[in-house]
Every structure is written in structure tokens, then in C-alpha cells.
Amino acid sequence: MQPVKHATDYLTFETPHRRDYVNITPQVEDFVGRSGIEHGLVLVNPMHITAAVYVNDAESGLIQDFDDWLEKLAPHEPTGQYRHNNGEDNADAHLKRQLMAHQVVLPITDGKLDLGPWEQVFYAEFDGRRPKRVVLKAIGE
Amino acid sequence: MQPVKHATDYLTFETPHRRDYVNITPQVEDFVGRSGIEHGLVLVNPMHITAAVYVNDAESGLIQDFDDWLEKLAPHEPTGQYRHNNGEDNADAHLKRQLMAHQVVLPITDGKLDLGPWEQVFYAEFDGRRPKRVVLKAIGE
Amino acid sequence: MQPVKHATDYLTFETPHRRDYVNITPQVEDFVGRSGIEHGLVLVNPMHITAAVYVNDAESGLIQDFDDWLEKLAPHEPTGQYRHNNGEDNADAHLKRQLMAHQVVLPITDGKLDLGPWEQVFYAEFDGRRPKRVVLKAIGE
Numbered sequence: 484m485q486p487v488k489h490a491t492d493y494l495t496f497e498t499p500h501r502r503d504y505v506n507i508t509p510q511v512e513d514f515v516g517r518s519g520i521e522h523g524l525v526l527v528n529p530m531h532i533t534a535a536v537y538v539n540d541a542e543s544g545l546i547q548d549f550d551d552w553l554e555k556l557a558p559h560e561p562t563g564q565y566r567h568n569n570g571e572d573n574a575d576a577h578l579k580r581q582l583m584a585h586q587v588v589l590p591i592t593d594g595k596l597d598l599g600p601w602e603q604v605f606y607a608e609f610d611g612r613r614p615k616r617v618v619l620k621a622i623g624e
Numbered sequence: 625m626q627p628v629k630h631a632t633d634y635l636t637f638e639t640p641h642r643r644d645y646v647n648i649t650p651q652v653e654d655f656v657g658r659s660g661i662e663h664g665l666v667l668v669n670p671m672h673i674t675a676a677v678y679v680n681d682a683e684s685g686l687i688q689d690f691d692d693w694l695e696k697l698a699p700h701e702p703t704g705q706y707r708h709n710n711g712e713d714n715a716d717a718h719l720k721r722q723l724m725a726h727q728v729v730l731p732i733t734d735g736k737l738d739l740g741p742w743e744q745v746f747y748a749e750f751d752g753r754r755p756k757r758v759v760l761k762a763i764g765e
Numbered sequence: 766m767q768p769v770k771h772a773t774d775y776l777t778f779e780t781p782h783r784r785d786y787v788n789i790t791p792q793v794e795d796f797v798g799r800s801g802i803e804h805g806l807v808l809v810n811p812m813h814i815t816a817a818v819y820v821n822d823a824e825s826g827l828i829q830d831f832d833d834w835l836e837k838l839a840p841h842e843p844t845g846q847y848r849h850n851n852g853e854d855n856a857d858a859h860l861k862r863q864l865m866a867h868q869v870v871l872p873i874t875d876g877k878l879d880l881g882p883w884e885q886v887f888y889a890e891f892d893g894r895r896p897k898r899v900v901l902k903a904i905g906e
Contacts, residue, residue, distance in 0.1 A: 485769045487626045487765040489663040491733055522771040523904055524808055524870075526665055526729050530740025532680045538867070539814045539859055544848030548856050549863075556697065556838065566685030574689050577680055581690075584725040584866040585679070588665075588808050590902035592773055597900055599812025618738055620731035622664055622764055623904055624769040628767045628906040630804040632874055667806055667870050671881025673821045697838065707826030715830050718821055722831075725866040726820070729806075759879055761872035763805055763905055 485624035490518035492619045493530075498611035501559075504546045505606040507536075507617070511589070512596050514619045521594045523623015528586040530618055533576035533610035535583035541603040553579045553609075576609035583607055591623055626765035631659035633760045634671075639752035642700075645687045646747040648677075648758070652730070653737050655760045662735045664764015669727040671759055674717035674751035676724035682744040694720045694750075717750035724748055732764055767906035772800035774901045775812075780893035783841075786828045787888040789818075789899070793871070794878050796901045803876050805905015810868040812900055815858035815892035817865035823885040835861045835891075858891030865889055873905055 492514050496505060511527055518525075527536045539545065557578035558564075565574030587604065590597040606617060633655050637646060652668055659666075668677045680686065698719035699705075706715030728745065731738040747758060774796050778787060793809055800807075809818045821827065839860035840846075847856030869886065872879040888899060 487628050487769050489765060491663065491731070491738075522773065522902075524665065524806065524902060526731055528729075528731065530743060532740070532742050537863065539863070540849075542849060544851060545856060545859055548847045548849050549860070552839065552860055557693065565689045567681075567683060567689050569685060574686060577686055578690070578693055581678065581680070581724055583863055586728065587868065588729050588810075588870050590773070590808055590810065590900050592902070597773075597902070599814070599898060599900075601814050602812060616740060618731050618740075620663075620665060620733070620738070624771060628769050630906060632804065632872070632879075665806065667872055669870075669872065671884060673881070673883050698834065706830045708822075708824060708830050710826060715827060718827055719831070719834055722819065722821070722865055727869065729870050757881060759872050759881075761804075761806060761874070761879070 488520045488623060490621045494617040495614050496606055497614045498608045501611055502550060503608045503611055506541050506603055507606045508604045511604050515591055515596050518621045520591050520621050520623040523591045523621055525589050525591055525621040527604060528618050530616040533573050533580060534615055535580040535585040535607040536587055536617060537583045537605050537607060538587050538602050540601050553582060556582060573610040579609045629661045629764055631762045635758040636755050637747055638755045639749045642752055643691060644749045644752055647682050647744055648747045649745045652745050656732055656737050659762045661732050661762050661764040664732045664762055666730050666732055666762040668745060669759050671757040674714050674721060675756055676721040676726040676748040677728055677758060678724045678746050678748060679728050679743050681742050694723060697723060714751040720750045770802045770905055772903045776899045777896050778888055779896045780890040783893055784832060785890045785893055788823050788885055789888045790886045793886050797873055797878050800903045802873050802903050802905040805873045805903055807871050807873055807903040809886060810900050812898040815855050815862060816897055817862040817867040817889040818869055818899060819865045819887050819889060820869050820884050822883050835864060838864060855892040861891045
């Protein structure tokens with residue numbers, strides 16, 4: 484009979500621009516290693532609603548493509564087009580994070596993050612220049 | 625050694641309009657409290673494919689922005705633009721729920737839903753006026 | 766006290782077209798049955814970043830609607846519009862998979878996949894004609 488194991492950690496980001504894309508795969512891998520969990524699931528979830536965690540390619544052209552595409556489908560300007568922007572200017576950030584599906588759950592196999600060859604975990608900031616947290620929560624055996 | 629704990633519950637919604645947005649954070653928090661799980665994960669998943677569960681701000685202007693934006697990217701009218709609308713008129717609802725990423729997994733820490741300051745869990749109905757179910761499933765210790 | 770159980774499997778797909786939609790519900794149900802897990806969660810995650818796993822209707826008109834809609838919001842042509850397409854032509858596939866939210870977590874109840882009446886699990890390929898893997902990971906008791 485196997486004991487349940489769990490682990491929790493928090494990452495904090497304060498990015499220099501309104502929008503930034505940070506590869507956090509090393510931090511997630513490190514967390515999984517420290518958890519001692521051999522088989523299980525790890526949730527990587529932004530605790531702020533103007534940011535996303537997603538899995539995709541660590542390729543600079545693609546990251547720029549994502550940024551252009553998000554601006555096209557949920558533009559920042561004109562800020563007055565959004566009802567939320569009444570003293571705020573970040574309504575687009577709330578929308579962009581939904582387009583990126585905002586959170587991921589990843590498998591842990593044999594004590595490691597079980598990723599495909601090009602899967603990388605990113606923190607996508609859409610309203611930066613202030614501290615934001617991501618919660619890591621793993622459960623397994 | 626810790627026992628595995630699990631809990632399951634179902635919520636039913638019958639909203640008055642075709643599209644509605646219901647803050648279900650209290651129901652999810654209550655479920656987590658009743659589960660007796662101290663550390664784990666909770667899945668909140670609509671069991672119908674014309675609805676979504678998402679996490680974002682409980683701000684009425686933003687909810688209206690979401691609704692306008694979903695109508696722009698996946699419009700209801702003209703209903704004849706969709707092949708699915710052959711005796712049905714809800715193809716747009718199937719698309720909208722994908723845009724909102726349709727389900728969430730949330731962390732349980734110290735017996736409580738581990739949410740950031742503005743994270744609120746919403747049930748988004750895109751084809752309402754009939755009963756729909758959401759499944760809550762938690763696992764942990 | 767319940768033991769933790771876990772199970773892992775991999776599915777491989779090599780679809781005939783650039784874009785294809787494959788109903789994988791039977792494979793996921795079979796995996797859950799073989800896992801021996803009575804209550805828990807199962808993650809279904811593509812290990813390639815130009816594919817998605819999603820839950821929606823197994824209705825051929827709707828699948829064509831999804832395909833048309835994804836082409837409208839993240840078009841393949843002209844391939845030169847994307848910075849990523851520098852020796853590649855699949856930037857749109859990376860975007861389309863985000864629109865479809867790319868992975869799902871499903872509940873296991875009483876030893877079975879706990880799905881609503883119309884929920885079906887699909888593998889969506891956006892850059893096919895080569896082998897791609899999906900990981901299945903279940904945890905529970």
C-alpha cells in the first residue's frame with residue numbers, strides 16, 4: 484500500500500513589460516523533483532486572473548506570433564471598448580488569459596515531469612509590472 | 625502514511641437566459657470543506673458541452689465584456705452559418721465553451737480552496753433554459 | 766485506509782491529413798477500466814504542441830464547424846504571416862491547439878469515466894501525417 488504524497492509551492496513573477504512570456508519549465512521540474520512523488524499529477528495555476536500558464540514551444544518567433552495573435556483577437560486598444568476599463572485598463576488581459584486556457588495539469592512519471600520532446604511550460608503575463616503568484620500543487624505516490 | 629480521500633458531488637443549473645454567468649465559488653468552497661481533504665486537487669467540470677466552468681473576476685462590467693467578446697468570436701447569428709444547426713441552434717455554444725477552456729482544476733491547501741485574491745469560479749451557460757449538471761471531484765489526503 | 770493507485774499509458778496517432786479529429790473515448794474508457802481505480806482523476810494530454818485533446822460532441826457537422834472556425838481564427842494560409850514559419854509551416858497548429866484548450870482532466874466514479882450524456886473525448890490533430898503521442902495518467906483509489 485502506497486502513501487499519498489502532496490507538495491505545494493508558490494512562484495512569484497514581476498515582469499518588466501505589460502506582456503511577457505517566461506519559460507518556467509525548470510522551476511516546475513525542480514518542484515517535482517523536490518516533491519518526492521514518483522507517479523501523480525501536478526497543477527500549475529496562476530493565482531491572478533490577468534495571467535496564464537500554458538504549454539507550447541520555446542521558440543522566439545512563435546512567442547511573438549502568440550503575442551500578435553492575442554492582440555488581434557483581444558486587443559488592448561482602444562481601452563474604452565471594454566466596460567471593465569472603468570479606472571482600469573486591463574480588460575484585454577482577462578480575455579487573453581482565457582484564450583491561452585490559463586492553467587495546465589501535467590503528469591509525473593518515475594519521479595519526473597512526463598513531457599513530450601517540445602512541451603515547455605510558460606508563464607504568460609498580460610498585465611505585468613507588479614508581483615504575481617503561481618501555485619504549484621502535486622499529488623501522487 | 626496518509627489515506628487517500630475522495631469526494632464527488634453534482635450541481636444542477638437551469639438558468640433563465642440562453643447565456644448566463646453564475647458565480648459558483650461558494651458551492652465549490654462548501655464542497656471542499658465537506659470533503660475533509662486537507663491537500664489535493666478538485667476538478668470542476670460541466671457535464672454538458674454547451675457550458676463552461678472558468679476562473680476570472682466577479683466584476684459585472686467584465687462579465688459583459690466576456691459575453692460581447694464571445695459573441696464576436698463565435699456569434700450565435702446567423703444560426704444557418706453552422707452545419708451543426710440542422711434542427712438545433714446551439715453550435716455557437718459548443719464553440720464559446722472551448723474559448724473559455726470549459727473546465728478548471730483547483731488546489732486544496734490546509735482544507736481550503738487555494739485561490740488568489742480575485743480568482744472566482746464561474747459557471748458559464750451558453751444554451752440555457754434547461755437543467756445542466758456540473759461534476760465536482762476532489763482527491764487528496 | 767485506501768491505497769493510492771496510479772496508471773499511465775500512451776496512445777500514438779498518425780492521422781492521414783494535416784487536420785483530423787479522432788474520437789478517443791473508447792481508448793480512455795478502456796484505460797480507466799484497466800487502471801482498477803474506483804474514484805479519481807484522469808489527465809488526457811497530447812505530448813505534442815500542435816495537437817489538442819478536447820471534450821465535445823461526436824457530431825460530424827459540429828466537427829466541420831470547429832474546423833472552419835479554427836481556420837478563421839488562426840488561419841493556416843498565408844504561412845508567411847507567422848514568424849515561426851521559418852522552415853516550418855505549422856505555426857497555426859500551435860495557435861489552434863490553444864483555442865481548443867489542448868488537454869482535459871476527467872473524473873473517475875465507481876470505476877468508470879464520469880461523463881455527461883454527450884461528452885466525448887477527441888484527439889484533434891493540427892499538423893498530422895507523422896506519429897504523435899497522447900499521455901493518459903490516472904490517480905485515485
